[in-house]
Amino acid sequence: xxxxxxxxxxxxxxxxxxxxxxxxxxxxxxxxxxxxxxxxxxxxxxxxxxxxxxxxxxxxxxxxxxxxxxxxxxxxxxxxxxxxxxxxxxxxxxxxxxxxxxxxxxxxxxxxxxxxxxxxxxxxxxxxxxxxxxxxxxxxxxxxxxxxxxxxxxxxxxxxxxxxxxxxxxxxxxxxxxxxxxxxxxxxxxxxxxxxxxxxxxxxxxxxxxxxxxxxxxxxxxxxxxxxxxxxxxxxxxxxxxxxxxxxxxxxxxxxxxxxxxxxxxxxxxxxxxxxxxxxxxxxxxxxxxxxx
Numbered sequence: 001x002x003x004x005x006x007x008x009x010x011x012x013x014x015x016x017x018x019x020x021x022x023x024x025x026x027x028x029x030x031x032x033x034x035x036x037x038x039x040x041x042x043x044x045x046x047x048x049x050x051x052x053x054x055x056x057x058x059x060x061x062x063x064x065x066x067x068x069x070x071x072x073x074x075x076x077x078x079x080x081x082x083x084x085x086x087x088x089x090x091x092x093x094x095x096x097x098x099x100x101x102x103x104x105x106x107x108x109x110x111x112x113x114x115x116x117x118x119x120x121x122x123x124x125x126x127x128x129x130x131x132x133x134x135x136x137x138x139x140x141x142x143x144x145x146x147x148x149x150x151x152x153x154x155x156x157x158x159x160x161x162x163x164x165x166x167x168x169x170x171x172x173x174x175x176x177x178x179x180x181x182x183x184x185x186x187x188x189x190x191x192x193x194x195x196x197x198x199x200x201x202x203x204x205x206x207x208x209x210x211x212x213x214x215x216x217x218x219x220x221x222x223x224x225x226x227x228x229x230x231x232x233x234x235x236x237x238x239x240x241x242x243x244x245x246x247x248x249x250x251x252x253x254x255x256x257x258x259x260x261x262x263x264x265x266x267x268x269x270x271x272x273x274x275x276x277x278x279x280x281x282x283x284x285x286x287x288x289x290x291x292x293x
Contacts, residue, residue, distance in 0.1 A: 008041045008043070008045070008047070009042070011039060011041050013037070013039030014151050014153070015036070015037045016037070020159070023156070027156075027159075029160050033113075033115055033167060034112050034166065036109045038107070038108040038146065039106075039107055041103075041107070042104045044097050047097040047103070049096065054089060054093060057109035058086055058111065059108075059109050060086050060107060060108055060110065061084065061095065061105050061106075061107045062083075062133075063079045064081060065104040066081065066098060067079060068097045068098055068102075070087065073128065077128070077129055080132075083131060083132050083133070085129070088119065122170065131173065133175060136172055138172065139173075142165055142169040142172070146166065190217060190225070191215070191229050191230065194211045194226070195237075197214050198237070203263060206238060239279070243276055243280065245263075246261075246272075246284065250284055250287055257284045258272075
């Protein structure tokens, strides 16, 4: 059977030279998290790779079409479209494409003093199975931007730029991070729709039932979905938005504290001050003094 490590029509890939990797490993803006290899393989028929001693770096592979598989700790996993997996550094592994339905993958090798923390953040330091993620235009744009700058690695400024974008790229694979689709209208996403409604009505005292009605859900279902996506109760998040607005008013206007409270829907300035201190850790008066100084 034919096996290929690379050489696929339309592929893009880049491996950083050894001397450059040494410079990056001690660069103050890169050493905590950086790329050593990166690429895109479309319809990678016969793709098969085995590393009996593993890789010195963590390897992320993101499948967007087709299917594939990988073997880690003597267990075989199947990979479907819109799934990502990470092969931890220094662990023997093997991976490859499905013979009948070759995968299309984005992949990169990353390391650095903070790299393992990203495995924890992505919850792949203990659970080694593939994670299903929703496709995001931002993720593809970030990858293309990173790869384009890595390809210009004769210039250290480009390398710093690429590695500065790596954290954000990796973070897009954490499903617990709610990321409203900037390319879709808020009305197409009930949670985005209610967040937009909150921002437009900071002077009001909205209830859970008000927000659920905007979302077109029952109050209990809306609350559960909102908590899953935003990791906050809807009313707590609305309060947070109000306090954010009050910070802006305290810093950038001459409004008295009670006037700021009224602007964001608090009829009792003392209650506003208590809520503000709970969220921000300081009173509105002290916040204003600190920001003005």
